Amino acid sequence: MKIDLTDTTASKINKALVQGRRAIGTPAVGMVLTMVIVTDEENAYDSIKAAEEASHEHPSRTLVVIKRHARTPRDRTKSHLDAEVRVGADAGTGETVILRMYGEVSDHAGSVVLPLLLPDAPVVVWWPVNAPDVPVKDPLGALAQRRITDMYAVESPLAALEQRVSSYAPGDTDLAWTRLTPWRSMLAAALDQARTEITSAAVESESENPSAELLARWLGARLGVPVERVVTAGPVVTGVRLGTEKGEIVIDRPEGPLATLTLPGQPARTLALKVRPTSELIAEELRRLDADEMYAVALRGEGAKEAHAHV
Known part of the structure; x- marks a missing residue:
């Protein structure tokens, strides 16, 4: 089931989620985490598909944040939020909310997303492309226990790797590491x-x-x-x-x-x-929500004697 909302609010989106669950006969939610995907229109389809496939192992509420560039006079003059709510077969085994942010609202994505997080559940943020230089200091990254980036998605992967070394915080990981x-x-x-x-x-x-x-x-x-x-x-x-x-x-x-x-x-x-496909990589990352010590060791290339030598 899909519900389209134009010029909406987080409160109306939450109501639409309840409405959608009731309409398909599943009022109770059994999701284990919230996944926030920060992407663009070009990469949104593949990212959503990967998350929905991963949800078969980890039922989750998936919030897709897309910051739209101004294309019309309305986009330039009015800050607004459009949303597409998916439940049931259209959202894997969880729920998906696609959030398209226009104008100034795109500068406050954290405030939009916060009321939509599942209560008392872990939060994972994934940037398929255009990850921030310091994920833990990003407004959305600051909400998460795990922050997933992908160095394969940048023009200079080794330069991005050095950036990850300097910005690493417990909870960070990268799909370049997961592939290994x-x-x-x-x-x-x-x-x-x-x-x-x-x-x-x-x-x-x-x-x-x-x-x-x-x-x-x-x-x-x-x-x-x-x-x-x-x-x-x-x-x-x-x-x-x-x-x-x-x-x-x-x-x-x-x-x-x-x-x-x-x-x-x-x-x-x-x-x-x-x-392995991206969906398998994401599913693997969702199996653990603690800090990946060996990823930190691999980034820095040192400290293995002090860390646990697990794989």
Whole structure:
């Protein structure tokens, strides 16, 4: 069910949510969190779709904040808020409210969103594009327990990575880090099997890849060895090589969803290592609402001995 509201208020939106739930016969809400998506019109569809798919695992109220540029005389002269309320099958397993803000109201998005947050429930803010330099100091970011950015969405990912280093606060995370979970799990398992000292390391990827840089920093911090960055023609991270006295530990994924794991003295094995869709990345991030210590370690490339070495 969809309800369109023009020149509206947060109070009217809350009433529309109640009306919508009653109309479809589900007056009780069983959502576990509020997700706030801050995006533009161009990226709104894909972001909403990813959030709705993730809601099957984490039922949530999704608030989509779109700040509109003035296109008509009305936009330039009047500050107003339009909303589209979705409940039932049109909103995954939760509720979705698309908020289009015009004029001065777009400068006060936090005040608009605050009355729409689920009471006594965690808040997660996700910027698919155009993330603020310091997410925790953003008016919407300040409302959240977790703040999700994506360095793949910027023109200079490695410059954005350095910005994340300087602005990091507990609760920050980035999808460039989330994409590494299968790699980190596979590497941890390989190291447990090899049970030998690592003497060198190399991470292979396309140039300017933020995930590869984070992986290299994580390995350097955890293993205490310099990590070489090798540029390859393949997409995303294509390989990791760990040198030992017994030979190399190699995970190679030049393309496609399969990788080859080679351990010293053992035959090569083929393992699944696919590039996951955004909905799976968001669902993973919603499974934890505490600070991600290892993300902080990877950003800074140091401190692994003090942090818990979990993956």
